[in-house]
Amino acid sequence: MACFIIGAGSFYGLPVPVRDTDTVIAADGGWRVCRELSLTPSLLVADFDSLDTVPEFDHILRLPVEKDNTDMIRAVKEGFARGETEFHLLGGMGGRRTDHTLANMQTLAYIARHGGRGWLYGSGERFTAICDGGEIMLPAKKSGILSVFCLGADAEGVTIEGAQYPLADAALTADFPLGVSNHFTGKAVRVAVRRGCLLIGICDKE
Template sequence: MACFIIGAGSFYGLPVSVQRTDMVIAADGGWHTCRENGITPTLLVADFDSLDAAPAFDHILRLPVEKDDTDMIRAVKEGFDRGEREFHLLGGMGGHRTDHTVANMQTLAYIARRGGQGWLYGNGERFTAICDGGEITLTAGQNSVFSVFCLGADAEGVTIENAKYPLTDAVLTADFPLGVSNHFIRQAVRVAVRRGCLLIGITDKE
């Protein structure tokens, strides 16, 4: 099972097919994206600052406008509460709200620290996070590049294997982008971190 969360940002299509057992959450203005693309949500999570009014829909989780959670992270929490561990965040990048893009990248760390795996999708790019002993195997096309950033406090014990610029037991910090623009030299690249969080982005070049 997987949880697809569709926000109000730019939508570039579904990265993988939605299965019958998957959960689809429309986060506020993401409701319009769902309707425009023939996607039927399981749940609408909204404070209705992007929607003029509540639609005629039976499954709505109404949120207060003034709150600590963004609509996206509240949708993630709802997914966790329902047993989901794999999250695909769409409509979470682009547009004129870079602050929400950054917030959604932080949300990837929130997911990772709670034992889940999250992916945030843009236009030909996707991001994920690993934290505190986590590791991931990345696969991509021949011309793809990937970047690894420290997300928060120093990331210790960083290892990158099967890449043009490998690392072994390295430390990445939030104030220097050492891990930007790396290249696959094999089909699969392994990234691991002993302590701290890493934000990992893959860009598919044409």
Template structure:
């Protein structure tokens, strides 16, 4: 799989999904620093404007940025991870919280990573969410429950869903109609691919970790 980066944001946090590996690189984005520390973790890097945390933490590697900026703290963390060569990221604290706009921004952040050849997974609220951009997402056999697929931006073309209850072969999904909601795993190996365009895919945390 290659090296992995874990990013902690300031949204709702309900615990870790799978173990932290020895070679994981940990970034805390603003208030996510508190979550990491509560889990007994010491981030390698802390960044943000620290409006959520309320103060700049005492840490040897802090990147402080202005409150008025173009990027969210989570986006800055993803950009930094990409610059350091990470192509697998797990984002915690990116859903819920007091501001729905940050949740929506984090969904766009997933797409930003996918369009640059990286796989970023947003974890929380009982679900995993990731983006697929002109590529393929595979699941091993044994997965259960619901899975939903949404087009992002222009309509997604050449969409294929295999191994699911409702299959699709070289079809289209529109960003203006939720046709891909509430599909289901069948226990077989499954695959989602898109030839042109971008997809958001979400499934239950009750399934095994694939990243």
């Protein structure tokens, strides 16, 4: 099972098909995308700053406009409450709101720290995060860009294996982009971190 959360940002298509066993949550303006895709979400989470009207729908979690949680991260919390651990965040990048893109990248760290795996999708690119002893194996690709960033406090014990530029027990900091623009070389790539959190970006184009 997986949880698809569709937000109000730029939508670049479904990365994988939505199965009957998957959960779909619309985050505010993501409701319109669900309608266009003929998807009926399990829940609409919204403060309705991206929708002109409140739709006639039985499963709405209405949020106050003034709040600490973004619509997206509250939708993630609802997904965790339903037992989900795999999250696909769509409509969470692009558009006019770079601040929301950054907030959704932070949301990936929230997912990782709570034992889940999250993916945030853009145009020909996707991001995920690993934290505190986490690791990820990325399938072999003949080409493409791999970037690894420190997300928060200094990341220690960073390992990258199988990419053009490997790292072993290295440190990454938030003020120097050492991990940007690595390359896939046809091998599977392993990324791991002993302490701290990493944001991992994969771009299909060189």
